[in-house]
Structures are given as structure tokens and as C-alpha cells.
Amino acid sequence: MSLTSILEKLRSKKQESQRTANQRYLHLVEQLTLNQEVDQASAEEIISAVGVDWETELPKAIETKTERFRRHQDRQRNHQAIQDRISAERDLRQAQAELNDALQRLQPAVDNAAARIRQADHICSITAGAEDWLLSPENVLDKELLQREQQIFEELKPINAELAPLQADRSHKRSSLLNAEHNLESLRRMKSKGQSAFDSLTSFFAKDADEQHLENRIADLESQIRQLDEAIAPREREQSRLRTELEKIREEKLRP
Numbered sequence: 001m002s003l004t005s006i007l008e009k010l011r012s013k014k015q016e017s018q019r020t021a022n023q024r025y026l027h028l029v030e031q032l033t034l035n036q037e038v039d040q041a042s043a044e045e046i047i048s049a050v051g052v053d054w055e056t057e058l059p060k061a062i063e064t065k066t067e068r069f070r071r072h073q074d075r076q077r078n079h080q081a082i083q084d085r086i087s088a089e090r091d092l093r094q095a096q097a098e099l100n101d102a103l104q105r106l107q108p109a110v111d112n113a114a115a116r117i118r119q120a121d122h123i124c125s126i127t128a129g130a131e132d133w134l135l136s137p138e139n140v141l142d143k144e145l146l147q148r149e150q151q152i153f154e155e156l157k158p159i160n161a162e163l164a165p166l167q168a169d170r171s172h173k174r175s176s177l178l179n180a181e182h183n184l185e186s187l188r189r190m191k192s193k194g195q196s197a198f199d200s201l202t203s204f205f206a207k208d209a210d211e212q213h214l215e216n217r218i219a220d221l222e223s224q225i226r227q228l229d230e231a232i233a234p235r236e237r238e239q240s241r242l243r244t245e246l247e248k249i250r251e252e253k254l255r256p
Helices: 003-033 040-050 057-127 130-135 143-192 203-207 211-253
Strands: none
Touching (some): 130 211
């Protein structure tokens, strides 16, 4: 074998050994980056074989590998986002086409409804005063109808005047009745528990803390409310009758 052949084989063997050492070093860097267990002696052998400075070059290689992992993930996310966008654009085009079709189908109905609204608004604007005009006394030909209307207004005045204070008084007494019933219920509940109304309730309630007093108060209020009901009922019936007659007159006045 010639010297040239021997040197070539030695060179080839050295290169193969160097490639192997480099591959082992790259694997070591990946293991350290991923925090995997590494044999100390094996690591020292690999670092020595490639001639790397473990204090400067190795940390730098780990830092770069870490960043490469992150960038690789970003690249995958980027590719996925591109595919998602392509899919979304396709869906958007389809949805827009369907929307346009729907708008074209519904547009005549929308236009028709809008036109009816405009027409209704126009008619309302030119006829808005018709009801007031028909109801105005100077435009009513049936004078007897107007006289009857005025008569009913006069009849309603004293009824309304009498009802207002009676209804207000009844409302006040109903509120007082509810309050007294509540106090009586609270008093009975407290007594059943052996509690003192004077210790637990307000001074206002303490004045009425006698159960018999509350019962009498309730009975008195109920009697007063019944009397008010008897006074109010016929007046309300008459008021309702007159108002019904007024409504009929109003309908008659609205006729041509």
C-alpha cells in the first residue's frame, strides 16, 4: 500500500471519528438542555473529544439549543396559524356568499315593510288632528249629546270629591291594619319563645306590646274599613256607570 493510500485512510478515519464526536456532543447538549440525566465521565470524555471549553462554549451551546427549541415551536405554531387562516378565509367566503343570498331574498320584504312604515307615518301626520277635531264641541252637531255629556261631568264632580278622602282614609287604615297584624304576629312569636317585647322591640312597638290591645286595635280597624267600604262602594258604582256613559258619548262623537 502506498503512502498516499495510508494517509488517505488515516485522514478518513480521523474525519469519521470527528463526526462521531460531534454527533455525541450535539446529543449531550440536547440532553443538558432538556435537563436529562447525563453520566459525568461520559460527558467529560465527549467534551474533551471535541475540544470544547466547558465554561464558555458549552453554556453558550445550551442557550442556543434552548432558543432553537422555542423557535421550532414558534415555527410550528406559525404554520398552524397559516393553515387556520386559510381555513377561516374559506369559511368566511362561504358565509358571506350565504349572507348575500339571504339579503337578496329578504331585501324585497325589508323594502316593502319600510315603505309601509313611511306610508303609515305620512297618514298619521296628515290625520293626527282628526280625533281632536271630531271631539271638539263646536264640531258636534248633536247638541243634546253635548248637554248630556256636560250633565254627566257635573254629576261626577261631587262623587269624585266625596270619594277622594274616603279612599285615602281607607288606604291609610289598611296600612295601619297590616302593621298591627304584623306586630301581633311578632308578639305572639316572641312570647312563644319566652322573649320580652320590651327588651327586643322598638319603643314604638313596646307601647302596643299588649296582645289584647293589638287584637282590639285590629278589630277596630277592620270595622272602620268595612264602614268605609260601605260608603265607598255605591259611589264607585255610580262613578263607574257615569264614566261608562261618557265613553259611549265619546264614541258617538267620533262618528261621522
